[in-house]
Amino acid sequence: MPRRLLLIGGGHTHVEVIRRWGLNPEPDVAVTLVSPDRHTPYSGMLPGYIAGHYSHAECHIDLDAVCAQAGVTRIGASASEIDFAAHVARCGHAPDQPFDVLSIDTGSTPVLAPIPGAERHGIAVKPVAQFLEHWTQLREAARTAPRPLQVVVVGAGAAGVEVVLAMRHRIAGDGGHADFTLIGDGPTILGVHPRRVQQQFMSILQNQGVSVRLDTSVARVAPGTLFLGDGERLAFDEVVWVTGAAAPAWPRTSGLQTDNAGFIAVDRHLQSLSHPGVFAAGDIASMRDTPRPKSGVYAVRQGPPLSENLRRALRGEPLVEYHPQPRALALISAGDRYAMASYGPFAVSGAWVWRWKDRVDRAFMQRYRVAPENI
Ligand SMILES: Cc1cc2nc3c(=O)[nH]c(=O)nc-3n(C[C@H](O)[C@H](O)[C@H](O)COP(=O)(O)OP(=O)(O)OC[C@H]3O[C@@H](n4cnc5c(N)ncnc54)[C@H](O)[C@@H]3O)c2cc1C
Structure with a gap:
C-alpha cells in the first residue's frame, strides 16, 4: 500500500x-x-494583469500541467x-x-468579517478568480455608464495601492470613466514602507486623480453607501476590498x-x-x-x-x-510601467525598476511552464 x-x-x-x-x-x-482552481495566480504579476500588461496565461500557473508532469493527482x-x-x-x-x-x-483572504455588509456589497481581491471575473464586468460598466463610476478600494497597503493604480490605468486605456478613492485606516499609505516610498506613491496617486482618505475606517456597508467610522457616508458603484x-x-x-x-x-x-x-x-x-x-x-x-x-x-x-x-524586497508597481523597490530603509524607483520586476516575475513563471509533450 x-x-x-x-x-x-x-x-x-x-x-x-x-x-x-x-x-x-x-x-x-x-x-x-x-x-x-486549475489555474493559480502569481500575485507578483496580478496588478500587471489588471493593468493590461500581461495575459491571463502569463500570470497563472496551470496546476493540471504541473501536476501531470510530476505524477500528482489534482482533485x-x-x-x-x-x-x-x-x-x-x-x-x-x-x-x-x-x-x-x-x-x-x-x-x-481580505479581512471582511468585522464589517457588516462588506461581503455582500463589494468584491474582495481574493479569491482571485472571482475578483478577475468581476473585474471584466467592472471594466465594461466603466465603458458604458452614463457618468463616471465611483470606485472605492479599501486597504492602503502595497496590494491596495497597486490595485487602485492598475485599475485606473486599465480603465483609462479602455476609454472608460471612473473616479477612484483609496481608503486606509492608518495615518499613511504603505504603512510598513519607508517615508520616501509613501511620499512618492502619494504623489503618484494624486497625479493620477485618485483621492486618498487616511485614518478612515469603514463601519458598515449598505447597497451603494459606505458608512465611515467618523459618521460620514461615501457613495459608491463598486467597492474592492484589499484589507489585510x-x-x-x-x-x-x-x-x-x-x-x-x-x-x-x-x-x-x-x-x-x-x-x-x-x-x-x-x-x-x-x-x-x-x-x-x-x-x-x-x-x-x-x-x-x-x-x-x-x-x-x-x-x-x-x-x-x-x-x-x-x-523581503517589495517591488511595487504604479499602474503604468513604473515601479518602486523597497527594502528595509532603502528605496529606488523608475521605469527600469518595472523592467527589473518584469524580468524577475517572468523568470519565476518560466519555472512552472510545462512543454505540452511533457504533460
Ligand atoms: C493584488 C495583490 C498583489 C500582491 N503582490 C505581492 C507581491 O508583489 N509580492 C509579494 O510578496 N506578495 C504579494 N501579495 C501577497 C501574496 O498574494 C500572498 O502573500 C501570497 O499569495 C500567499 O501565497 P500562498 O501560497 O499562501 O497562497 P495563495 O497564492 O493565495 O494560494 C492559495 C491557493 O489555495 C487555494 N485554496 C484556498 N482555500 C482552499 C481550500 N479550502 N482547499 C483547497 N484549496 C484552497 C486557492 O484557490 C489558491 O489557489 C499580493 C497580494 C495581492 C492581493
Whole structure:
C-alpha cells in the first residue's frame, strides 16, 4: 500500500513542492493536490494583469500541467475540514481524501468579517478568480455608464495601492470613466514602507486623480453607501476590498493549533505545533518562532524546505529547519510601467525598476511552464 501525501491548496509554496517532486519522486508515495482552481495566480504579476500588461496565461500557473508532469493527482475541490481520527480531509462534494502526511497552503483572504455588509456589497481581491471575473464586468460598466463610476478600494497597503493604480490605468486605456478613492485606516499609505516610498506613491496617486482618505475606517456597508467610522457616508458603484489577511475557520475548527487570528501555528520545520505530520506554509501558516508579514516572497521561499520536510516526514527522518530572511524586497508597481523597490530603509524607483520586476516575475513563471509533450 503506497503512503499518501496530501497537499491542500495550490499556492505559491505547493507549486514548488510539486515541481520538485516531479524532478525527484519518492518511490511508493501517492501524491494528491486538492485545489478548486486549475489555474493559480502569481500575485507578483496580478496588478500587471489588471493593468493590461500581461495575459491571463502569463500570470497563472496551470496546476493540471504541473501536476501531470510530476505524477500528482489534482482533485478539483476545496477542503472544508480535517478529520484527524480518520486521517482524511473532507472536501465538499468530492470524496474524502486520505493522508499519512498532510500539507496546507491555502493562502488568506481580505479581512471582511468585522464589517457588516462588506461581503455582500463589494468584491474582495481574493479569491482571485472571482475578483478577475468581476473585474471584466467592472471594466465594461466603466465603458458604458452614463457618468463616471465611483470606485472605492479599501486597504492602503502595497496590494491596495497597486490595485487602485492598475485599475485606473486599465480603465483609462479602455476609454472608460471612473473616479477612484483609496481608503486606509492608518495615518499613511504603505504603512510598513519607508517615508520616501509613501511620499512618492502619494504623489503618484494624486497625479493620477485618485483621492486618498487616511485614518478612515469603514463601519458598515449598505447597497451603494459606505458608512465611515467618523459618521460620514461615501457613495459608491463598486467597492474592492484589499484589507489585510484573514484566515478561514476550518483549520481551527478541525482542531489544529492556530494563532489568535486563526492561522495555523507552525514551528521552524513548518510543522503544526499540535499535529506532527501536518505542515503548513504561505499566508495560512503562522511561524511561532520567526513571525513574518503575509507576503508571497516568504511563501515562495518556503517551497524548498517544505518539499524537503515532506519527504523526510514520509521516510520518518529528522526534519530540517527553515530560517526566513529578516526582510523581503517589495517591488511595487504604479499602474503604468513604473515601479518602486523597497527594502528595509532603502528605496529606488523608475521605469527600469518595472523592467527589473518584469524580468524577475517572468523568470519565476518560466519555472512552472510545462512543454505540452511533457504533460
Ligand atoms: C493584488 C495583490 C498583489 C500582491 N503582490 C505581492 C507581491 O508583489 N509580492 C509579494 O510578496 N506578495 C504579494 N501579495 C501577497 C501574496 O498574494 C500572498 O502573500 C501570497 O499569495 C500567499 O501565497 P500562498 O501560497 O499562501 O497562497 P495563495 O497564492 O493565495 O494560494 C492559495 C491557493 O489555495 C487555494 N485554496 C484556498 N482555500 C482552499 C481550500 N479550502 N482547499 C483547497 N484549496 C484552497 C486557492 O484557490 C489558491 O489557489 C499580493 C497580494 C495581492 C492581493
